[in-house]
Amino acid sequence: MLAAPVDAVPEGRDLVHEPKWDGWRAIAFREADGVYLQSRAGRNLTTYFPDITRAVRAAVPPGVVLDGELIVWERGRANFAQLQRRVTAGRAVLHMARECPAHYVLFDLLADVGGRVILNLPLARRRARLERLLAGAPAQLTVSPQTADMREVSDWLLNWTVAVGIEGVVSKRLAGRYEPGRRGWSKFRTRMVTEAIVGGVTGSISRPEALLLGRFDRRGRLRYTGRSHPLTTDQRAALAEQLSLPRMPRRGAVAHPWPNPLPASWSGQLDRPEPLPYVQVDPTVVAEIDADVAFEHGRWRHRVRYARARPDLSVYDVPLLLGEEEGYYGDPG
Template sequence: MDGFRAILFARPGLVMLQSRQGADLTSAFPDIAGAATGLGEALVLDGELVVPYEGRLHFGELQRRACHRCRSAALAAAERPAYLIVFDVLEAGGTELLARPYRERRAILKDLFARDVLAAPFTLCPATSDRQVALDWLDPAWGMVGIEGVVIKGGGQPYLPGKRAWIKVRSHRTAEGLIGGVTGALASPATLLLARYDALGYLRLIARSTPLSTATRRDLALRLHRADSDHPWQGRHFSVGWGTSGELEYHPVRPDLVAEFQADTAVDAGRYRHPVRFLRLREDLTPGDVPPFGN
């Protein structure tokens, strides 16, 4: 899901919403903290913090919510309410459940919702043991509403803090973009910077590729052309990664090659949040055949 992984501690005298990295998010999400204060049982919940907006789970709005504190956080909560999509319960009624198998923890969690101990802004994460249903959830169309894929858990698994004991399977799709720049050397490009033109004719960065194979580097080195002085990215700066401030070193290239790539469905404001995998050059397509930015 397009959100932040979070642990909610809701005990008498203590309510804390903690990110996966250990950051305290309580004051940034007073709507979640307030609902936790009113719970009738002491609970520790594991889930995904999300903010719905414009018909989807909106990562950008969630990030903006996370930046607010105090009065501005309350105003932001009223404007863009958050929800905690709960997929596990680690403690209930003073009893630690970490060693219990997941199927038992899931049954306890479902009972909490059935008894209305948990209600909005808490939502029970859907789960299935039906393979076809899980495959349906991997349809890339779910990416349009902020669902990135599925997580596979063993029914007999205990909860293992700090360990990647579950398998995340992301939904993927293929798309096209222009090669607007490269990292590394032009004679041996390391990664590609992919782009599309927007409605005003500006070349907009949409993704950075994962590292290229040696064979692909050799092939592209023969086809890429150094950018002319009028390249639209001359003097432009891009960050090293999503949400980071480091500056990416790259070489602009003539944007006349169309690349097909594979990506997951995490797209924010027209830009893919995670690196994409270069598949091939689409020599059957011209730059004018590439969909416009935002599509």
């Protein structure tokens, strides 16, 4: 079951709210002879999370089907990059599981002991059964917090987004059944308004379709930080007047700090691992953007919303990348 984006956390007597965790959504099938982990897109994640499959096999009876979020904690905060490294770890995955174990934060029960499907039961009853089932489970298998108290929701949004790394709140009806593939839940993402430097565009300079954005690190290097959603017709026309091709470099320098096409690894999109062709522009235009809080290792993991150009700001007014963010990129190639 999926969640539709909303602009505000909904309120109502029949609604409950849960943190929107910064991890990978996964369904766990406890089969008679083992455990099968499946991503939201249907991908087999089993071999990447031996620590989770071991915990589910030890604590959960055969026939049970669970729904939740795979998370890796680092210093008390969700670390999405550690999840991604599981996929490319190869033989080192067992070492990674020992050194930086994953957790499975659970929020729904789709089939009970013996394989009894309970999708048609209301959420309140599915939740009660989930809590009983995991009462004695190890800490790696945790039931997600849930509340109807809007004051607690406000605390999550104000404090947990930074301290814990949640992305927002998911709201659900207590009486709702589980409908696979339907957006019957609501999700509110915590967002912020900030600035970034336009370093490239998809499409063309005269008709930009989306922006490739960056920020300077402390050494004065422009680092790629993310990509925007498609621009509106009016935004394209206004930006085209401000964009220009990179200036001719001085001797021994490069015309632009990013490779073209943009390496697939920079996008962080494992479902579309292809280099991205784009048009390099002179990095002198400051963009005001609306972004969610999933900013990790110097990049926005989700696309940002372009709001407007800020000709009143210099590129040196844009916030710098600091600390460990600078070590994430490496040199192209």
